[in-house]
Amino acid sequence: MRILIVEDDVTLAGQIADNLKDAGYTYDIAHDGEEGHFLGDTEPYDAVILDLGLPVMDGASVLKKWRVDGKKMPVMILTARDSWTDKVEGLDAGADDYLAKPFIVGELLARLRALIRRSAGQTSPVLEVGPVRLDTRNSKVTVDGSAIKLTAQEFKLLSYLMHHEGKVISRTELTEHIYDQDFDKDSNTIEVFVNRIRKKLAVAIIQTVRGLGYRIEWEGDSE
Numbered sequence: 189m190r191i192l193i194v195e196d197d198v199t200l201a202g203q204i205a206d207n208l209k210d211a212g213y214t215y216d217i218a219h220d221g222e223e224g225h226f227l228g229d230t231e232p233y234d235a236v237i238l239d240l241g242l243p244v245m246d247g248a249s250v251l252k253k254w255r256v257d258g259k260k261m262p263v264m265i266l267t268a269r270d271s272w273t274d275k276v277e278g279l280d281a282g283a284d285d286y287l288a289k290p291f292i293v294g295e296l297l298a299r300l301r302a303l304i305r306r307s308a309g310q311t312s313p314v315l316e317v318g319p320v321r322l323d324t325r326n327s328k329v330t331v332d333g334s335a336i337k338l339t340a341q342e343f344k345l346l347s348y349l350m351h352h353e354g355k356v357i358s359r360t361e362l363t364e365h366i367y368d369q370d371f372d373k374d375s376n377t378i379e380v381f382v383n384r385i386r387k388k389l390a391v392a393i394i395q396t397v398r399g400l401g402y403r404i405e406w407e408g409d410s411e
């Protein structure tokens with residue numbers, strides 16, 4: 189899952205980024221509204237954390253522009269404490285949730301998980317496909333109850349596929365959602381990751397759809 193952080197307070201942006209990284213997300217950071225708008229317009233994000241008070245272009249204008257242009261990614265706005273007009277303006281501009289500053293990072297992460305799973309059509313923080321369980325709250329993966337050790341990249345890839353269970357996901361889409369903007373993206377590495385994950389899980393839930401990509405699905409033990 190790849191997140192865009194638009195926040196002009198460099199220290200706060202860095203703290204959010206560190207926490208997202210620890211929680212298994214990929215992220216990009218913009219420090220003004222114009223750069224933030226550009227990234228959200230041109231890169232596919234699974235969610236955006238958007239401060240309202242930003243230089244060059246304010247957060248509400250950034251959000252309105254995205255929505256007018258048909259960008260549907262979930263957006264959480266960061267508002268000044270006690271400013272109910274900020275919250276109303278932000279929600280009316282197309283925000284999906286808001287958090288007042290100062291906030292506890294644990295709450296930010298919980299709200300972000302909820303936004304991402306709602307937009308992917310999931311209802312529970314624990315994703316299950318057959319015997320495989322992925323707990324988005326602590327990034328733990330188990331198969332039939334036994335813990336599986338995945339690298340950060342393997343976890344990101346599996347999490348993206350499990351959030352979109354049953355859908356065919358191309359290598360390009362996977363690449364765009366597990367690597368940040370500066371990464372030299374090579375979709376061939378995806379196949380290597382998928383094969384490693386398959387080996388570690390030791391159950392056949394990742395199907396290759398020839399020429400199109402991958403689909404995660406449990407077809408049961410019927411054979």
Ligand code: CA
Nearest residue numbers: 196239241242
């Ligand atoms: Ca600000």
